[in-house]
Amino acid sequence: MKRLHGVSLEQKRRLVTELPGPRSQELMERKLAAVAGGVGTTMPVFAARAGGGIVLDVDGNQLIDLGSGIAVTTVGATAPRVVAAVTEQVSAFTHTCFMVTPYDGYVAVAEALNRVTPGGHEKRSVLFNSGAEAVENAVKIARAYTGRNAVVVFDHAYHGRTNLTMAMTAKSMPYKHGFGPFAPEVYRAPLSYPFRDGGLDGRVAAARAIDQIEKQIGADTLAALVIEPIQGEGGFIEPAPGFLPALAAWCRANGVVFVADEVQTGFARTGHMFACDSEGVVPDLIVTAKGIAGGLPLSAVTGRAEIMNAPHSGGLGGTYGGNPLACAAALAAIETIEADGLTARAREIETLVKTRLHKIQAADGRLGDVRGRGAMLAVELVRDGSGEPDPRLARDISRYAHQRGVIVLTCGTYGNVLRFLPPLSISDELLDDAFDVLAAAFEETR
Known part of the structure; x- marks a missing residue:
């Protein structure tokens, strides 16, 4: 498969300075003097260009990107169709x-979302700016529909940083504290x-959750x-098979709106267009x-027409929801996923990465x-x-x-997941x- 990245960056890791380099250090000093302290950074290097699997920093170092801006640049940071459409x-x-x-x-974006999201029922979509904003509006829509x-x-769970979505998020530090x-x-x-409930069967785990919901909240x-x-x-936790279908069936039986937050899992990331599809x-x-x-900043809620129209x-x-630049980019990104077979590419990545991780394990x-699927993978340490x-x-x-030019992110309630x-x-x-x-890192830290 041809790897399209849209810029003439050599696809090779290269370090020409120690990290961070002098220009990144200067910019970090400016950042500390100008940007609110609550905004942290994973790596103290400043990007100049990016494309394919490489981020080029301001000092000329080329870093391998295993983060995609936290699952954002799935089609690449300079995907040709996206660049052309936005231009x-x-x-x-x-x-x-x-x-x-x-x-x-x-x-056109609403039409595309109504087409590619799960289910053949009549749908409607509404566009926003961020994942948290969309989650909050999904709750508004569900409340309007159900009363x-x-x-x-x-x-x-993690659902965002607004007041409502902080309440919905489980982890206190740094999101809620x-x-x-x-x-x-x-x-x-x-x-x-x-991994932590003894491999409990998915349907049994769903029954446990439903029992608590019925006793402590009540379906009505x-x-x-x-x-x-x-x-x-x-922590990239993948529920056991049967868990999600059982919850969805219970919701249907009790008039509860089943909302899938696919902010991170959507758009070919897991080897399907959406994780629910599996x-x-x-x-x-x-x-x-x-x-x-x-x-580009864009988010959406898509769903059953009768619920969305409530x-x-x-x-x-x-004001900015569905900004025209972001809409142009979204149409191009969806076209790229479909035309370039990127769901299949995600599955190829899964095979390669899991093979390497299992060998280390x-x-x-x-x-x-x-664990994980497609190009959304993790190891719990x-x-x-x-x-x-x-x-x-x-x-x-x-x-x-990071010191050797590989961008890796951590996550998890316990902070122990790569x-x-x-x-x-x-x-x-x-x-x-x-x-x-990464294999050398594990060897060095034994």
Whole structure:
């Protein structure tokens, strides 16, 4: 398969300075003097260009990208169709506000989302800016449709940083600590977490969650059940087979809106267009963002027409929602995924990366669990010979990789998970190089 990245960056890791280099250090000093302290960075290097599987920093270092801007640049940071579409649109107009004088790009994105999301039922879509904004609006839509208030989310969940989505997010530090009080009527249920619940059968785990929901909340008060089909920030936790279908069936039987938060899992990331597709789960509402627009800010809620049409006219919207530049980028990104066979490419990446990780795991008991699908993969690190989380090891491994020019992210409630989110435009050669570095990191830290 041809790897399209749209810029003339050599697809090779190269370090010409220690990291961070002098120009990045200067920019970091400016950042500390100008940007609010609450905005942290994973690596103290500043990007100059990016494409394929490479990020070029301001000092000329070429880093292998295993993060995709947290699953955003799925089609690449300079995908040719995206660059061309945005260039054409920016010369026409940058903004009119769809709620004032609408434009066809917004409608075309809604049509595309109605087509590619799970299920053949009649759908409607609405566009926003960020994943958190879309999650919050999905809850608004569910409440308008059901006339109920309560919302159920799950252990280890991450749904955003607005007040409501902080309430829905499980992890306190750094997302919630010191920012309360939070929105009410949000309740938490136990997740299927095969590595830490003894491999509990998915349907049994769903029955456990449903029993708690029925006893502690009651279906007749519940507007929506919101779940990530594979959890993101919570640790790339993949529920056992049968868990999601059982929850969806219970929601249908009880008039509860089943909301799939596919902000991180959507748009070919997991080897399907959407993670729900792997078990044939059809959500009532699906929330998308991140990989939707090749790096431009856009998000959406798509769902059953009768549910989406429940809010009154004017009840949904926002000044920048469905910005024309982002809409042009989204149409090009979806075209790229479909035309270039990127769902299949995600599955190729899964095979390569899991093979490397399983090989390391066979020789190192600190790799407790290798999991994930497509190009959304992770390893949970534990203290050797136990299941006790080891966040220090995750920090040490990621620091080793960063110093050698490999961008790796951590996540998880316990901070002990390394996550891998390469752009689907990355080459096998870069992946092999990156995991050579990671293999050396595990050797060095034994």
